[in-house]
Amino acid sequence: MTDLDVIKELEHLFGGSFYRREPGKKHWKVVYSWTVRGELAIKVLGEIRKYMFARRGFKIEEILEAWESDAEAREKRERFLDNVTQAAKEYIAARGGVSCRSVARKYGVSNHAVKKYASSPSLWV
Structure with a gap:
């Protein structure tokens, strides 16, 4: 999509993230995309389902x-x-005990x- 205002409105309404892709050629426009994942994506699909025609509506139902x-x-x-x-936290706290x-x-x-988690606290999301 090349309309940044539409992408920003989707982000405002539902959350998620938007990305900008520079044109590959001089005469092309900048392209924007909007992304949602996980439970947020499921919420968005539930909201937009009623506006879809049969084919896309059935696909949303499957998802x-x-x-x-x-x-x-x-x-x-x-x-x-x-x-x-x-x-991992208990193992670290025990310090070999x-x-x-x-x-x-x-x-x-x-x-x-x-051991893997104890050595990589960044995994504790």
Whole structure:
């Protein structure tokens, strides 16, 4: 899209991010794109569904159904990441006073994951 005002309005209404791509040739215009991800994207799809014709509306329905059916997997992953993060924090706090394996067992995760997270606190998002 080449209309920055439309892209900025989408960002204002829904959030997300917009990007600018410089023209590849002298006579081309600057192109803008707007992006949303995750739960925000699902919210946007739910909002715009009523304005879509059948083909795109059906595709949105497929996406929304797939998101709902995958909710359990996302929750399981979040629990795992919470457990690994807690185990890594406990392992670091113990400063060698406990084994990595015992902390990992306590939280039901692998000692490999605990060591990885303990060495990279930036993963604790």
